[in-house]
Amino acid sequence: MCCTSCFSIPLVTVRLLLTSVAVLYGQRLLFGASSSNDDERSKLGGRWTRRISLAISVVISLLLAALAVFLLVLSTNDDYRRRNMVGLVVRQNLKSSPLDLHRCSIFNMGEDGGVRGRVLEYGPGPGTNFKCFPGRADDNNNTDAADYTTTTTTTTTTTTTTAARPSVDIIEEYVAIEPNPYFEDEIRKERDARGLTFPLRFVGMRGEDANANDGVVVDGYYDVVILTHVLCSVESVSDVLVNAERALKPGGRIIFMEHVAAGRGSLTWYEQALVAPILYIIGNGCTFRNLRHDIGMQLGDRFDIMIEDFDAPMPLFMHFVRPHIKGVAIKK
Numbered sequence: 468m469c470c471t472s473c474f475s476i477p478l479v480t481v482r483l484l485l486t487s488v489a490v491l492y493g494q495r496l497l498f499g500a501s502s503s504n505d506d507e508r509s510k511l512g513g514r515w516t517r518r519i520s521l522a523i524s525v526v527i528s529l530l531l532a533a534l535a536v537f538l539l540v541l542s543t544n545d546d547y548r549r550r551n552m553v554g555l556v557v558r559q560n561l562k563s564s565p566l567d568l569h570r571c572s573i574f575n576m577g578e579d580g581g582v583r584g585r586v587l588e589y590g591p592g593p594g595t596n597f598k599c600f601p602g603r604a605d606d607n608n609n610t611d612a613a614d615y616t617t618t619t620t621t622t623t624t625t626t627t628t629t630a631a632r633p634s635v636d637i638i639e640e641y642v643a644i645e646p647n648p649y650f651e652d653e654i655r656k657e658r659d660a661r662g663l664t665f666p667l668r669f670v671g672m673r674g675e676d677a678n679a680n681d682g683v684v685v686d687g688y689y690d691v692v693i694l695t696h697v698l699c700s701v702e703s704v705s706d707v708l709v710n711a712e713r714a715l716k717p718g719g720r721i722i723f724m725e726h727v728a729a730g731r732g733s734l735t736w737y738e739q740a741l742v743a744p745i746l747y748i749i750g751n752g753c754t755f756r757n758l759r760h761d762i763g764m765q766l767g768d769r770f771d772i773m774i775e776d777f778d779a780p781m782p783l784f785m786h787f788v789r790p791h792i793k794g795v796a797i798k799k
């Protein structure tokens with residue numbers, strides 16, 4: 468298997484290994500080896516303090532070294548990194564989270580909002596957004612349900628039932644542009660699990676490369692383009708947005724929700740600076756970007772753009788994946 472980063476050791480691995488050694492060395496300097504002067508040791512709390520501090524230092528040092536090796540393996544083995552990413556996103560994103568309120572709100576933003584017709588999604592992962600799609604088996608607020616009021620008459624009773632309109636009637640076609648092939652099975656499973664019935668085409672390609680030139684998508688054809696938590700990992704935000712614009716019909720909409728770089732000097736900004744090299748490897752190239760600016764600049768006045776900033780609570784170990792922007796951009 469081809470591997471672009473083979474033989475290059477990521478800087479973060481080197482830093483973590485050096486920190487791991489420094490923690491042990493620092494412990495030894497502070498508390499001394501077993502042969503050092505007893506008086507000095509007693510100043511720092513005696514034998515038990517020394518033992519406890521040694522145990523803590525060894526644990527921290529081993530954890531740092533394990534993380535360093537894990538990142539090295541991920542960065543040199545593309546296939547393993549992709550599989551690991553699938554496991555992570557499936558575990559985290561498919562379950563419900565406080566972010567869902569915002570995620571699902573964009574699917575009904577603006578007049579004539581909603582996901583319908585021909586839909587193109589960049590980087591859908593395991594189909595995280597399906598939890599917001601109309602026509603789900605668990606969709607009690609389906610605004611299209613009224614169209615599907617059916618009357619059943621038997622010899623003794625007459626019952627009227629309101630069934631959710633099947634998604635195949637709302638979404639004519641759904642195309643997933645997803646470079647990680649290990650998401651294909653997951654996205655199909657998620658569609659079926661949600662009781663969604665629209666036809667799904669999986670295109671194993673990057674958003675930067677998928678356009679009408681190679682016949683993957685059709686220009687001016689789609690009603691909706693979806694982008695959520697994907698622009699952090701693409702190589703070129705502008706190439707993806709150019710392709711999205713080409714693919715949309717006039718009047719079509721891009722709906723988006725992305726995490727962005729925190730304000731310079733804020734606590735989250737420092738957190739982001741600390742985790743950025745690790746996230747870059749684990750998250751397949753994910754970085755913190757000023758996407759409010761990038762989206763505005765790229766789509767310009769060819770789109771009507773509604774964009775909101777928000778700061779949703781995130782799970783502890785993803786605390787730095789904030790703040791967010793969400794919105795809709797309608798092609799004029």
Ligand SMILES: C[S@@+](CC[C@H](N)C(=O)[O-])C[C@H]1O[C@@H](n2cnc3c(N)ncnc32)[C@H](O)[C@@H]1O
Pocket residue numbers: 556560589590591592593595596644645646647650672673674675694695696697700701702751
């Ligand atoms: C963090 S996941 C987000 C998945 C999903 N959109 C969500 O909201 O949970 C990022 C996704 O973007 C995909 N991705 C990364 N680079 C991409 C690119 N250049 N074009 C399209 N998708 C890409 C990844 O494979 C992954 O599925």
